[in-house]
Amino acid sequence: MKTATFAGGCFWCIESAYHRLAGVHSAVSGYTGGPGANPSYKEVCAGRSGHVEAVQIRYDPTKIDYDTLLRAFFALHDPTTLNRQGNDVGPQYASVLFYHDEEQRQAAERMLAELAGDYPAPIVTRLEAAVTFYPAEDYHQQYFEQHGHEPYCQMVVAPKLAKFQQYFSEYLKK
Secondary structure, three states, X not given: OEEEEEEEOOHHHHHHHHHOEOOEEEEEEEEEXXXXXXXXXXXXXXXXXXXXXXXXXXXXXXXXXXXXXXXXXXXXXXXXXXXXXXXXXXXXXXXXXXXXXXXXXXXXXXXXXXXXXXXXXXXOOEEEEOOOEEEOOHHHOOHHHHHOOOHHHHXXXXXXXXXXXXXXXXXXXX
């Protein structure tokens, strides 16, 4: 198993999508990138902790490769908006690729360069070495699966998942 960590706005959307991919063993919502230990949702949402909302993925590289996980990441959010995804605004919603080894760093650099011309604005996704990841509170885990009926999930998460499932249908769990 290998680990990948991505931050691309609200972790509910990203976590739910990655759970659907064959080869992904787990996708955990959490916080990373800030200086303090064990931040809470309230601290992160205030935008003062230095952490971003992120998802840490454990995957089997014999079933899904890192490049596919990267393509999914870019399909799930807008990498051209600084500290914002839709109505979610603040430094905790930054777009960040956290690499766990040199191979991931190089793959992320290649992907960023490859996609640079595909967007109407410059990509602002940061590339950073992975640091300590803190799982979010239990009620954030598999949030969409438990709260899919709520307005935010219906208006924001569900449409992203529908689009994701359409474009990544060949990679979905059967």
